[in-house]
Amino acid sequence: MAAPPLIALARAGHDARTKQTVADLVEEVHHSRSDLRIERAFLEGSRPSFATAVDKLVRAHHEEIVVVPLHLTDSEPLQAQVGAAVAEAEAKHEHLRIRVSRPLGLEPCFLEVLDVRLRSALREARVRELDALVLAAEGSTDPLANQAVARLARVWGTHHRLPVTAAFSSAAPPATGEAVRAFRAEGRRHIAVASLFLAPGPMADRAAELALEAGAITVAEPLGAHAEVARAVLARYAVGAVELVPV
Structure with missing residues:
Protein backbone atom coordinates (compact mmCIF):
# COMPACT_ATOMS: atom_id res chain seq x y z
CA MET A 1 0.00 0.00 0.00
CA LEU A 106 11.35 22.98 19.42
CA GLU A 107 13.55 19.95 18.86
CA PRO A 108 16.92 19.91 20.70
CA CYS A 109 18.61 19.22 17.36
CA PHE A 110 17.49 22.68 16.22
CA LEU A 111 20.15 24.08 18.55
CA GLU A 112 22.71 22.63 16.15
CA VAL A 113 21.06 24.53 13.32
CA LEU A 114 21.06 27.72 15.41
CA ASP A 115 24.80 27.23 15.94
CA VAL A 116 25.39 26.83 12.20
CA ARG A 117 23.47 30.03 11.44
CA LEU A 118 25.17 31.91 14.27
CA ARG A 119 28.69 30.87 13.25
CA SER A 120 27.95 32.10 9.74
CA ALA A 121 26.73 35.46 11.06
CA LEU A 122 29.76 35.83 13.33
CA ARG A 123 32.15 35.09 10.46
CA GLU A 124 30.42 37.67 8.28
CA ALA A 125 30.60 40.26 11.06
CA ARG A 126 34.22 39.27 11.85
CA VAL A 127 33.36 38.73 15.50
CA ARG A 128 35.46 36.40 17.63
CA GLU A 129 34.24 37.23 21.12
CA LEU A 130 30.85 36.73 22.74
CA ASP A 131 29.68 37.42 26.26
CA ALA A 132 25.89 36.98 25.89
CA LEU A 133 23.27 35.51 23.58
CA VAL A 134 19.64 36.30 22.82
CA LEU A 135 17.29 33.71 21.40
CA ALA A 136 14.65 35.55 19.38
CA ALA A 137 11.33 33.81 18.70
CA GLU A 138 7.87 34.75 17.51
CA GLY A 139 6.09 34.82 20.86
CA SER A 140 2.60 33.64 21.71
CA THR A 141 -0.41 34.56 23.82
CA ASP A 142 -0.05 31.05 25.25
CA PRO A 143 2.42 31.29 28.19
CA LEU A 144 3.29 27.60 27.90
CA ALA A 145 4.57 28.16 24.36
CA ASN A 146 6.78 31.02 25.57
CA GLN A 147 8.03 28.92 28.47
CA ALA A 148 9.12 26.24 25.99
CA VAL A 149 11.26 28.82 24.18
CA ALA A 150 12.75 29.96 27.49
CA ARG A 151 13.64 26.37 28.40
CA LEU A 152 15.37 25.87 25.06
CA ALA A 153 17.28 29.12 25.61
CA ARG A 154 18.53 27.85 28.97
CA VAL A 155 19.73 24.59 27.39
CA TRP A 156 21.50 26.55 24.67
CA GLY A 157 23.13 28.86 27.21
CA THR A 158 24.35 25.92 29.29
CA HIS A 159 25.91 24.37 26.20
CA HIS A 160 27.81 27.56 25.35
CA ARG A 161 28.45 28.57 28.98
CA LEU A 162 27.01 31.98 28.24
CA PRO A 163 24.03 33.88 29.63
CA VAL A 164 21.06 33.61 27.28
CA THR A 165 17.74 35.44 27.29
CA ALA A 166 14.69 34.41 25.28
CA ALA A 167 13.06 37.36 23.50
CA PHE A 168 9.87 37.65 21.49
CA SER A 169 8.75 39.62 18.47
CA SER A 170 5.11 39.73 19.57
CA ALA A 171 2.65 38.92 22.35
CA ALA A 172 5.16 38.64 25.21
CA PRO A 173 8.10 40.50 26.74
CA PRO A 174 10.94 41.05 26.44
CA ALA A 175 11.43 42.22 22.87
CA THR A 176 14.86 41.60 21.37
CA GLY A 177 15.89 45.21 21.87
CA GLU A 178 14.99 45.05 25.56
CA ALA A 179 16.95 41.83 26.00
CA VAL A 180 20.04 43.32 24.35
CA ARG A 181 19.81 46.52 26.39
CA ALA A 182 19.49 44.52 29.61
CA PHE A 183 22.74 42.70 28.83
CA ARG A 184 24.46 45.96 27.93
CA ALA A 185 23.34 47.44 31.24
CA GLU A 186 25.29 44.60 32.88
CA GLY A 187 28.40 45.70 31.02
CA ARG A 188 28.25 43.08 28.26
CA ARG A 189 29.16 44.41 24.82
CA HIS A 190 29.46 41.36 22.56
CA ILE A 191 25.84 40.19 22.29
CA ALA A 192 24.68 38.04 19.39
CA VAL A 193 21.11 37.11 18.49
CA ALA A 194 19.92 33.79 17.08
CA SER A 195 16.65 33.67 15.15
CA LEU A 196 14.35 30.87 16.27
CA PHE A 197 12.07 31.35 13.28
CA LEU A 198 11.56 28.80 10.55
CA ALA A 199 11.83 31.37 7.77
CA PRO A 200 12.53 35.04 7.15
CA GLY A 201 9.54 37.32 7.40
CA PRO A 202 8.22 40.49 9.02
CA MET A 203 8.51 39.18 12.59
CA ALA A 204 12.08 37.97 12.13
CA ASP A 205 12.93 41.27 10.42
CA ARG A 206 11.50 43.29 13.30
CA ALA A 207 13.33 41.21 15.89
CA ALA A 208 16.62 41.75 14.04
CA GLU A 209 15.99 45.47 13.61
CA LEU A 210 15.29 46.03 17.32
CA ALA A 211 18.32 43.96 18.35
CA LEU A 212 20.73 45.84 16.10
CA GLU A 213 19.32 49.21 17.19
CA ALA A 214 19.95 48.20 20.81
CA GLY A 215 23.58 47.30 20.09
CA ALA A 216 23.70 43.61 19.16
CA ILE A 217 26.85 42.79 17.20
CA THR A 218 25.06 40.45 14.80
CA VAL A 219 21.77 38.66 14.17
CA ALA A 220 21.78 35.18 12.63
CA GLU A 221 19.43 33.96 9.92
CA PRO A 222 16.38 31.77 10.75
CA LEU A 223 16.58 27.97 10.72
CA GLY A 224 15.61 27.65 7.08
CA ALA A 225 15.59 24.47 4.99
Whole structure:
Protein backbone atom coordinates (compact mmCIF):
# COMPACT_ATOMS: atom_id res chain seq x y z
CA MET A 1 0.00 0.00 0.00
CA ALA A 2 1.33 3.43 -0.95
CA ALA A 3 2.36 5.80 1.81
CA PRO A 4 -0.16 8.58 2.50
CA PRO A 5 0.90 11.96 1.11
CA LEU A 6 2.21 14.72 3.35
CA ILE A 7 1.02 18.30 3.50
CA ALA A 8 3.61 20.63 5.03
CA LEU A 9 1.39 23.34 6.49
CA ALA A 10 2.86 26.74 7.32
CA ARG A 11 1.09 29.53 9.11
CA ALA A 12 1.38 32.29 6.51
CA GLY A 13 3.15 32.83 3.21
CA HIS A 14 2.56 36.49 2.44
CA ASP A 15 6.33 37.12 2.38
CA ALA A 16 8.10 35.74 -0.70
CA ARG A 17 11.06 34.65 1.44
CA THR A 18 8.77 32.59 3.65
CA LYS A 19 7.24 30.87 0.62
CA GLN A 20 10.68 30.11 -0.80
CA THR A 21 11.91 28.68 2.50
CA VAL A 22 8.91 26.36 2.76
CA ALA A 23 9.42 25.28 -0.85
CA ASP A 24 13.11 24.62 -0.15
CA LEU A 25 12.23 22.65 2.98
CA VAL A 26 9.76 20.49 1.05
CA GLU A 27 12.49 19.82 -1.50
CA GLU A 28 14.90 18.86 1.30
CA VAL A 29 12.32 16.44 2.70
CA HIS A 30 11.80 14.99 -0.77
CA HIS A 31 15.53 14.28 -1.08
CA SER A 32 15.19 11.88 1.86
CA ARG A 33 11.84 10.39 0.79
CA SER A 34 11.64 10.55 -2.98
CA ASP A 35 8.76 8.04 -2.87
CA LEU A 36 6.59 10.40 -0.84
CA ARG A 37 4.02 12.76 -2.33
CA ILE A 38 4.48 16.12 -0.61
CA GLU A 39 2.45 19.30 -0.97
CA ARG A 40 3.00 22.63 0.73
CA ALA A 41 0.18 24.81 1.98
CA PHE A 42 -0.42 27.93 4.04
CA LEU A 43 -2.99 29.22 6.48
CA GLU A 44 -4.22 32.81 6.87
CA GLY A 45 -5.29 33.31 3.27
CA SER A 46 -1.89 32.63 1.70
CA ARG A 47 -1.51 30.53 -1.42
CA PRO A 48 -1.46 27.64 -2.00
CA SER A 49 -4.15 27.26 0.63
CA PHE A 50 -4.71 24.12 2.65
CA ALA A 51 -8.00 23.50 0.84
CA THR A 52 -6.22 23.74 -2.54
CA ALA A 53 -3.59 21.22 -1.48
CA VAL A 54 -6.24 18.80 -0.20
CA ASP A 55 -8.32 19.13 -3.39
CA LYS A 56 -5.22 18.39 -5.46
CA LEU A 57 -4.50 15.20 -3.53
CA VAL A 58 -8.13 14.06 -3.66
CA ARG A 59 -8.12 14.51 -7.45
CA ALA A 60 -5.07 12.22 -7.48
CA HIS A 61 -7.24 9.59 -5.69
CA HIS A 62 -5.63 9.82 -2.26
CA GLU A 63 -7.97 8.98 0.61
CA GLU A 64 -5.55 9.52 3.52
CA ILE A 65 -3.34 12.53 4.25
CA VAL A 66 -0.85 13.36 6.97
CA VAL A 67 -0.53 17.05 7.84
CA VAL A 68 2.63 18.32 9.53
CA PRO A 69 2.19 21.88 10.88
CA LEU A 70 5.44 23.78 10.43
CA HIS A 71 5.00 25.69 13.70
CA LEU A 72 7.94 25.93 16.07
CA THR A 73 5.69 26.63 19.03
CA ASP A 74 2.37 25.02 19.84
CA SER A 75 -0.55 27.08 21.09
CA GLU A 76 -4.31 26.77 21.40
CA PRO A 77 -5.06 29.45 18.76
CA LEU A 78 -2.89 27.66 16.19
CA GLN A 79 -4.37 24.29 17.09
CA ALA A 80 -7.84 25.73 16.57
CA GLN A 81 -6.87 27.25 13.24
CA VAL A 82 -5.44 23.99 11.92
CA GLY A 83 -8.35 22.00 13.33
CA ALA A 84 -10.89 24.23 11.60
CA ALA A 85 -9.13 23.86 8.24
CA VAL A 86 -9.01 20.07 8.60
CA ALA A 87 -12.66 19.83 9.65
CA GLU A 88 -13.71 21.86 6.62
CA ALA A 89 -11.69 19.63 4.28
CA GLU A 90 -13.10 16.41 5.76
CA ALA A 91 -16.64 17.77 5.54
CA LYS A 92 -16.08 18.54 1.85
CA HIS A 93 -14.56 15.15 1.03
CA GLU A 94 -16.68 12.45 2.65
CA HIS A 95 -14.25 9.51 2.45
CA LEU A 96 -11.08 11.44 3.25
CA ARG A 97 -9.08 10.72 6.43
CA ILE A 98 -6.67 13.41 7.62
CA ARG A 99 -4.23 12.94 10.48
CA VAL A 100 -2.57 16.05 11.90
CA SER A 101 0.81 15.41 13.52
CA ARG A 102 2.30 17.37 16.37
CA PRO A 103 3.74 20.68 15.18
CA LEU A 104 7.38 20.80 14.21
CA GLY A 105 8.10 22.12 17.68
CA LEU A 106 11.35 22.98 19.42
CA GLU A 107 13.55 19.95 18.86
CA PRO A 108 16.92 19.91 20.70
CA CYS A 109 18.61 19.22 17.36
CA PHE A 110 17.49 22.68 16.22
CA LEU A 111 20.15 24.08 18.55
CA GLU A 112 22.71 22.63 16.15
CA VAL A 113 21.06 24.53 13.32
CA LEU A 114 21.06 27.72 15.41
CA ASP A 115 24.80 27.23 15.94
CA VAL A 116 25.39 26.83 12.20
CA ARG A 117 23.47 30.03 11.44
CA LEU A 118 25.17 31.91 14.27
CA ARG A 119 28.69 30.87 13.25
CA SER A 120 27.95 32.10 9.74
CA ALA A 121 26.73 35.46 11.06
CA LEU A 122 29.76 35.83 13.33
CA ARG A 123 32.15 35.09 10.46
CA GLU A 124 30.42 37.67 8.28
CA ALA A 125 30.60 40.26 11.06
CA ARG A 126 34.22 39.27 11.85
CA VAL A 127 33.36 38.73 15.50
CA ARG A 128 35.46 36.40 17.63
CA GLU A 129 34.24 37.23 21.12
CA LEU A 130 30.85 36.73 22.74
CA ASP A 131 29.68 37.42 26.26
CA ALA A 132 25.89 36.98 25.89
CA LEU A 133 23.27 35.51 23.58
CA VAL A 134 19.64 36.30 22.82
CA LEU A 135 17.29 33.71 21.40
CA ALA A 136 14.65 35.55 19.38
CA ALA A 137 11.33 33.81 18.70
CA GLU A 138 7.87 34.75 17.51
CA GLY A 139 6.09 34.82 20.86
CA SER A 140 2.60 33.64 21.71
CA THR A 141 -0.41 34.56 23.82
CA ASP A 142 -0.05 31.05 25.25
CA PRO A 143 2.42 31.29 28.19
CA LEU A 144 3.29 27.60 27.90
CA ALA A 145 4.57 28.16 24.36
CA ASN A 146 6.78 31.02 25.57
CA GLN A 147 8.03 28.92 28.47
CA ALA A 148 9.12 26.24 25.99
CA VAL A 149 11.26 28.82 24.18
CA ALA A 150 12.75 29.96 27.49
CA ARG A 151 13.64 26.37 28.40
CA LEU A 152 15.37 25.87 25.06
CA ALA A 153 17.28 29.12 25.61
CA ARG A 154 18.53 27.85 28.97
CA VAL A 155 19.73 24.59 27.39
CA TRP A 156 21.50 26.55 24.67
CA GLY A 157 23.13 28.86 27.21
CA THR A 158 24.35 25.92 29.29
CA HIS A 159 25.91 24.37 26.20
CA HIS A 160 27.81 27.56 25.35
CA ARG A 161 28.45 28.57 28.98
CA LEU A 162 27.01 31.98 28.24
CA PRO A 163 24.03 33.88 29.63
CA VAL A 164 21.06 33.61 27.28
CA THR A 165 17.74 35.44 27.29
CA ALA A 166 14.69 34.41 25.28
CA ALA A 167 13.06 37.36 23.50
CA PHE A 168 9.87 37.65 21.49
CA SER A 169 8.75 39.62 18.47
CA SER A 170 5.11 39.73 19.57
CA ALA A 171 2.65 38.92 22.35
CA ALA A 172 5.16 38.64 25.21
CA PRO A 173 8.10 40.50 26.74
CA PRO A 174 10.94 41.05 26.44
CA ALA A 175 11.43 42.22 22.87
CA THR A 176 14.86 41.60 21.37
CA GLY A 177 15.89 45.21 21.87
CA GLU A 178 14.99 45.05 25.56
CA ALA A 179 16.95 41.83 26.00
CA VAL A 180 20.04 43.32 24.35
CA ARG A 181 19.81 46.52 26.39
CA ALA A 182 19.49 44.52 29.61
CA PHE A 183 22.74 42.70 28.83
CA ARG A 184 24.46 45.96 27.93
CA ALA A 185 23.34 47.44 31.24
CA GLU A 186 25.29 44.60 32.88
CA GLY A 187 28.40 45.70 31.02
CA ARG A 188 28.25 43.08 28.26
CA ARG A 189 29.16 44.41 24.82
CA HIS A 190 29.46 41.36 22.56
CA ILE A 191 25.84 40.19 22.29
CA ALA A 192 24.68 38.04 19.39
CA VAL A 193 21.11 37.11 18.49
CA ALA A 194 19.92 33.79 17.08
CA SER A 195 16.65 33.67 15.15
CA LEU A 196 14.35 30.87 16.27
CA PHE A 197 12.07 31.35 13.28
CA LEU A 198 11.56 28.80 10.55
CA ALA A 199 11.83 31.37 7.77
CA PRO A 200 12.53 35.04 7.15
CA GLY A 201 9.54 37.32 7.40
CA PRO A 202 8.22 40.49 9.02
CA MET A 203 8.51 39.18 12.59
CA ALA A 204 12.08 37.97 12.13
CA ASP A 205 12.93 41.27 10.42
CA ARG A 206 11.50 43.29 13.30
CA ALA A 207 13.33 41.21 15.89
CA ALA A 208 16.62 41.75 14.04
CA GLU A 209 15.99 45.47 13.61
CA LEU A 210 15.29 46.03 17.32
CA ALA A 211 18.32 43.96 18.35
CA LEU A 212 20.73 45.84 16.10
CA GLU A 213 19.32 49.21 17.19
CA ALA A 214 19.95 48.20 20.81
CA GLY A 215 23.58 47.30 20.09
CA ALA A 216 23.70 43.61 19.16
CA ILE A 217 26.85 42.79 17.20
CA THR A 218 25.06 40.45 14.80
CA VAL A 219 21.77 38.66 14.17
CA ALA A 220 21.78 35.18 12.63
CA GLU A 221 19.43 33.96 9.92
CA PRO A 222 16.38 31.77 10.75
CA LEU A 223 16.58 27.97 10.72
CA GLY A 224 15.61 27.65 7.08
CA ALA A 225 15.59 24.47 4.99
CA HIS A 226 18.29 22.67 6.97
CA ALA A 227 18.58 18.86 6.86
CA GLU A 228 17.83 18.63 10.60
CA VAL A 229 14.56 20.49 10.09
CA ALA A 230 13.66 18.16 7.21
CA ARG A 231 14.36 15.13 9.42
CA ALA A 232 12.05 16.55 12.08
CA VAL A 233 9.29 16.94 9.47
CA LEU A 234 9.71 13.30 8.45
CA ALA A 235 9.68 12.17 12.08
CA ARG A 236 6.35 13.94 12.62
CA TYR A 237 5.03 12.45 9.38
CA ALA A 238 6.04 8.91 10.37
CA VAL A 239 4.02 9.06 13.59
CA GLY A 240 0.99 10.44 11.76
CA ALA A 241 1.20 7.78 9.05
CA VAL A 242 1.31 5.00 11.66
CA GLU A 243 -1.77 6.46 13.35
CA LEU A 244 -3.68 6.11 10.08
CA VAL A 245 -3.06 2.35 9.98
CA PRO A 246 -6.22 0.48 11.12
CA VAL A 247 -5.77 -1.47 14.35
